[in-house]
Amino acid sequence: RKEVEQDPGPFNVPEGATVAFNCTYSNSASQSFFWYRQDCRKEPKLLMSVYSSGNEDGRFTAQLNRASQYISLLIRDSKLSDSATYLCVLKLRGTYKYIFGTGTRLKVLA
Amino acid sequence: DGGITQSPKYLFRKEGQNVTLSCEQNLNHDAMYWYRQDPGQGLRLIYYSQIVNDFQKGDIAEGYSVSREKKESFPLTVTSAQKNPTAFYLCASSLSRGFDQPQHFGDGTRLSIL
Numbered sequence: 001r002k003e004v005e006q007d008p009g010p011f012n013v014p015e016g017a018t019v020a021f022n023c024t025y026s027n028s029a030s031q032s033f034f035w036y037r038q039d040c041r042k043e044p045k046l047l048m049s050v051y052s053s054g055n056e057d058g059r060f061t062a063q064l065n066r067a068s069q070y071i072s073l074l075i076r077d078s079k080l081s082d083s084a085t086y087l088c089v090l091k092l093r094g095t096y097k098y099i100f101g102t103g104t105r106l107k108v109l110a
Numbered sequence: 111d112g113g114i115t116q117s118p119k120y121l122f123r124k125e126g127q128n129v130t131l132s133c134e135q136n137l138n139h140d141a142m143y144w145y146r147q148d149p150g151q152g153l154r155l156i157y158y159s160q161i162v163n164d165f166q167k168g169d170i171a172e173g174y175s176v177s178r179e180k181k182e183s184f185p186l187t188v189t190s191a192q193k194n195p196t197a198f199y200l201c202a203s204s205l206s207r208g209f210d211q212p213q214h215f216g217d218g219t220r221l222s223i224l
Contacts, residue, residue, distance in 0.1 A: 100145075
């Protein structure tokens with residue numbers, strides 16, 4: 001089983017739609033969680049950290065469910081500029097190691 | 111502005127040649143990393159370094175070498191032993207072993223074989 005699993009998509013949604021992605025992980029020693037955004041042929045950029053109580057940044061909401069070992073990202077009122085690949089990343093407790101999912105591709109359509 | 115600088119942006123390697131990719135950061139981060147990304151694939155860890163003069167192999171270290179002589183610098187050498195070097199190489203850094211510290215990335219180097 002992969003340490004981090006994401007649905008590769010693509011998720012094709014119209015502008016203004018709400019879309020959600022999940023990411024499951026297998027290592028219970030996972031301590032910290034992040035969502036990154038990667039545009040085509042560019043480097044990943046930090047979108048948001050994911051906190052145990054859930055957190056929101058504008059149109060983006062991240063949730064963590066430790067019992068079921070998944071994190072989620074909700075995007076409200078999708079914009080064309082949200083089209084990208086969204087990477088789920090976790091950091092193992094007490095280490096410098098980060099584990100990356102292979103990403104979920106989002107296409108927002110006009 | 112603080113950040114991570116990778117150079118060159120594009121690099122071409124001839125058969126049998128070693129090439130070195132540069133990565134410099136001015137974020138005062140302790141840890142630095144090298145990843146490889148192939149088209150349509152996720153990031154795979156090549157090497158990482160927690161402190162100066164120390165580094166650890168990642169999942170795909172064969173055919174690569176690194177050094178960490180300064181906190182700010184973590185160059186990656188792609189040796190002739192790496193038979194399939196064509197990929198997008200990403201350097202990253204993180205602050206410390208502390209809770210909730212994300213990685214920050216440079217803008218990458220694209221390596222191709224001539």
